[in-house]
Amino acid sequence: MMRLFQGGKDSPVAARAAILLVGLALLVLPFALAQAGTAWVRITNLAILFALLALGLNIVVGFAGLLDLGYIAFYGVGAYCYALLASPHFGLHLPFWVILPIGAALACLFGVLLGAPTLKLRGDYLAIVTLGFGEIIRILLNNLAQPINITNGPQGITLIDPFRIAGFDFSKPERWFGLMVSGPIKYYYLLLVVLIVVMVVNVRLQDSRIGRAWVAIREDETAAQAMGINTRNVKLLAFAMGASFGGIAGGMFAAMQSFISPESFVLVESIMVLAMVVLGGMGNIWGVVLGAVLLSFVPELLRYTVEPMQKAIFGRTLVDPEVIRMLLFGLALVLMMLYRPAGLWPSRTRRRELAPAKR
Template sequence: MSTTATPTQQPAADARGTGLGRLSWPLALTGSILMIAGSLMSWSYNPRVLGDLTLYFNPGALQIQMILVGLLGLVFTLSVRGPLRKLGRFLDAGRALQRLGLGAAAFMALVLVAITLEAGGLINADPGAWVVLLGAVLAAVGGHFSTHRPDRDITGVRLPAWAEILLIVAGVGAFLFLAADALSLRDPWQFVLLLGTVGILCAALAGARFFDWLGIVASRHSRVLMLAAFVAAFAFPLTQQGSDANMSIATQVIIFAATAIGLNIVVGLAGLLDLGYIAFLGSGAYVGAILSGSAFSTIGWTPPFFVTVLIAGVFTAILGLIIGSPTLRVSGDYLAIVTLAFGEIFRYAMFNLDGNNGPNLTNGPNGIPAIPDLNFFGFDFGKSHDLFGFTITRFSNYYILLLIVLAFIILVFVRLNDSRIGRGWVAIREDEKAADAMGVNTFALKLFAFAGGAFLAGIAGSIKAHQDVSVTPDQYQFLESAFLLSAVVLGGMGTVGGVLIGAVILKLLPEKLRFFSEYRLLLFGLLLVLMMRFRPEGLVASKRRKLEFHEEDEQLAADIQKVHLREQQ
């Protein structure tokens, strides 16, 4: 392992260096050990709660998750004082331990709430749960009062190329395993607690600045990361054992992600707030349905599907030009209101194109049902197929097709972002008047962003029509536009990875949290509030947006400058 980092000044001991400050390491060590030991004990008297947590030295799934949390806490503790002290020179172990302890304490509080509700009272909680809770509190206190600070910049650490590539592949494989495991869970409490575990681990690693280093590693091996991600994505259907329910959710996630990347051009790059973007997805879906050969189609022409996809994309792009020409002359709040109105106008237009209030194109509120499955060269997407002993179901067929389309959309986005057009969009987003003064054709570029984003959404919509079997106006309401915009903001505007993560979170969570019924939107709102408070730049933010939201963070600016210089070298 090599590093180009320069030593940083170790801060002087403050009030934390006395009293509890001297006890911080023993407290953190004791807390980590208690979290592991308590996870080997019984958590609940009732074996039907949370997957049977009643056995000693035979941990269930949730207990194994907490053992992993405890082991990570042990690693951070021993990096402060112990055999892993060299690692502690690069990691902010104190902050990581504090986050890990607080997260573990919240996790155990949720476990106790679940036991209380599912088993009929808190009396059903066994000693192991209380031991883990005590350990989490001790770890948080130890981390809070820790005086340890790293004296080296972790972003300068450079491992051998093969080790970094192996780390990327292992991370992608872990994400594949996690996604498959999350979809297989039927108990909503177990699903929520699994997400809680992932959140604890990510928060602790982020506190240690591990993800700052991982982002640099990923940028050095971006092609390996993209290849590994798509290999894992194509392998995902093989992990579902022919489950159509899980693959249905997965296809919806891919459609949502592809559409969100198109919106990312408009919002993330050009900075145009579009609240009616779902209309472009609906336009593509209606074009695909009308030209599908359905018995309810009002046009008796069924071109090859590849021609249909092209027609859908071009039609939505033209629609984007028609809508964008007058509306893009306004900006800010006015643009948001106009696009919101466009989304509602589209939906009501689909209601009225029923032969009574207008030409008969969409069958009005009944929509176009019975859309036939795709058939490419004898390959029927509506039937199951066997591949190397694995069953590839109907939704798996569409999932693989959508992955190919998603790869195309990502390629278009990346190429545009790295081009002169992309730089023009960024200039418009930063300061439209300054960009116009520098000779940038702002109106043409904004119009192209609108049309380009609409084109990508139309392509995704044409496939969605066949996957959903029917198209109705009620599928394309304002709430869907709000979710798409939230995916872009939550994941990180202007980035591909961030939008993909945001799409997965916002499409997967509502499906798996049906147990909470009407409270799902409340939880979603709380998540957004917390994100805007603690990480407004998004989960995967570009360097520029990090500085925009953290201008006062001089250390962040210095780190980004170092990374930029290393990339130039």
């Protein structure tokens, strides 16, 4: 666990205190946010979900170096798997701890389905195929309403069950120790636990034999093979693992929102997750989480500040806030890539690569 915190190497006491402080802050955070409005708790939850997605994609892109532009499809597979097995649509109401593993396994299967035919492709060619794959899934979700209604088409699926376990319902507000705990706050804690578990799994993966094999493949596939690495299996594993994380995140998304439609799984979302990985620092677990949190929050902050600011300065709304929001967002990305090309919190390898050589 200590290895998660890179800064802790010099002074274990300070590191422990820092962990404790951060932990406490994370525990009280949702209540503080709730003061500003439950919307902010929801935004935080989405940020954590995106962090999960970004961590999954980081396995494929950051660790193994396989550019995947259709990653959101696995999120969609997980979400629809949950929605179909826990909603009135088919009248099925399986418990979440049954569906989430099914969703992860299904996404994993789709990951292998995408990975197998693309084993020989690299770089831009792989990107095009994965992009196509993402679109296929989205179009399927949109059109599998006829002749048998499976996905309910563009209308999406409503009234999806929340997470329930032994009478404990994640969507209902409750009073704990005199504190009002809303549904989003409950989900927040669940998501936080899942995030920590996924991060630990990622750190362990990175330091494992498989992690080393991924690094070798990313650097030079032919040489990796000469080192005795079965590149085919190891690449498939990257796709499968990345996809499973996406599938789990999708299932949680469906339960939290209680409504999903194909619109949530469009190409822009794939690009957004990729931007989180790249901006945060490809290959670095902490960087990726930071990227996801920032890219989830900044647009929302802009949403709440751009319009009032215009009103205050010009007396009226001159430009649609949505337009300015994306403009500023794009500008921020360009600046980032100019001044911190390895990401906000780059991995060791990428930092070395982009820094001037030490002699």
